[in-house]
Amino acid sequence: MKAVLQERFGPPGTLRLREIDPPRPATGQVLVRVHAAALNPYDWHMMRGDPYAARLLGGTGLTRPKSRVAGIDAAGVVESAGPGVEGLPPGTPVLGFCPGAFAEYACATAELVTPKPERLTFRQAAAVPMAGVTALRGIRTVGRVRAGQRVLVNGAGGGVGTFAVQIAAALDAEVTGVCSAGNTELVRSLGAAHVIDYTREDFTTARARYDVILDNVGTHPPGRLRRALTPAGVLVANGGGSPGRVFGAIGSMLRVAALDTVTRHRLRPIVPATPAGPAHEDLLAVTALIETGRVTPVVGRTHPLADTAEAMRHVEAGHSRGKTVITVR
Structure with a gap:
């Protein structure tokens, strides 16, 4: 599969689009075929290893990024599920926290994804989680x-x-x-x-x-x-x-x-939303507001997967309108 790799700390130019093997879901995980992924300040902090205090606390990794594949927010379709997963059969459109989201496939803890509201496109849905x-x-x-x-x-x-x-x-x-x-x-x-x-x-x-x-x-x-x-x-x-x-x-x-x-x-x-924190109930609450039509994600710019580094530069500059989204499919 195609994936954006962050194998060392540094600026957006350190990100590389490469072919790697797709991940396999472990117990309690689902494999998501990613359609779109969104960028957050969290992503460029992970990329740069900033601040240094986060490295010592285990937030970003000590000498290199914790995740080899960049990204965390994704929307797509469940491809398969590991042992112990119920209620998310293959073919279910979902959104949620998917470490390694800047790729064609990503694994996620089943409790950190939720069915995609029908009224949202995959691009809009990717903008929701964090x-x-x-x-x-x-x-x-x-x-x-x-x-x-x-x-x-x-x-x-x-x-x-x-x-x-x-x-x-x-x-x-x-x-x-x-x-x-x-x-x-x-x-x-x-x-x-x-x-x-x-x-x-x-x-x-x-x-x-x-x-x-x-x-x-x-x-x-x-x-x-x-x-x-x-x-x-x-x-x-x-x-x-x-x-x-x-x-x-x-x-x-x-x-x-x-x-x-x-x-x-x-x-x-605020304790920011991250995949390490309890986010399931909050994610359900946000999607419930979306289902009622009272909240709609705002997508400002979209970039193809190959242009993730350029998208990261835009987000890091701090003037994004709504969410910046990577289109994968």
Whole structure:
């Protein structure tokens, strides 16, 4: 099969399209014939081995990437199943966390995939797992958003942001999206009652106050973000934009947790969605919202499998509109 290999840490140019043997599903796994895969910041952190603290904690691998084949988010069709798998017979269209997703076939733990909603294309479905689950955790689990609350999503035009706006709107919150000028109409169409172009207005200096702020960008320090919160407001930090190759987002999460102990506001980091964490119930919750039509994945750019390195450069630059997707079939 064709697969994109990441055999050493480095920039996108280290990725190579090669022919390798397809994997075989172990006990509790399914083999997925991949139709599409999505890129995440997680993927370029795995590719570069950043931050270094993640290597020591076992998150990325110590001297080389943990997975020889890149990618994690995929949508496709179950080809076969290993022992102990029920409810996912061959031929079932699925989406989920599939380590080694940038390939024609990938194995996944059966609990980390779910049947694909019929209303989605494979490209849309591939965009769901990591970004959708992270957004759900930020808005519902950590932010505890309720109907009538004022919610601000910073980075509303990106992968997590486009899901977060829709999930908050589905909870009947009054949503404000912060994004670039080119994404204002998109964010409004997703359910945002108000849209702020960050190139023209700094929401941290405006008069509006919010019950929950989900920050996917990380360009404002927590102290400035707190200015835009109500007295009982919650800042949910997604760790984006964290500088430094040593601690990266881990350092930002620790700073937010430390500041939470000395301020009246609640400052909470998100535990990002990864295949290592419990994600099954969250994945089901996101797909349930998709089934009802209240959430629809936003796909910005698509690239063929052979152009995965170029797609990675685009995502790493940090200005993706919705999700960037790799088409495999």
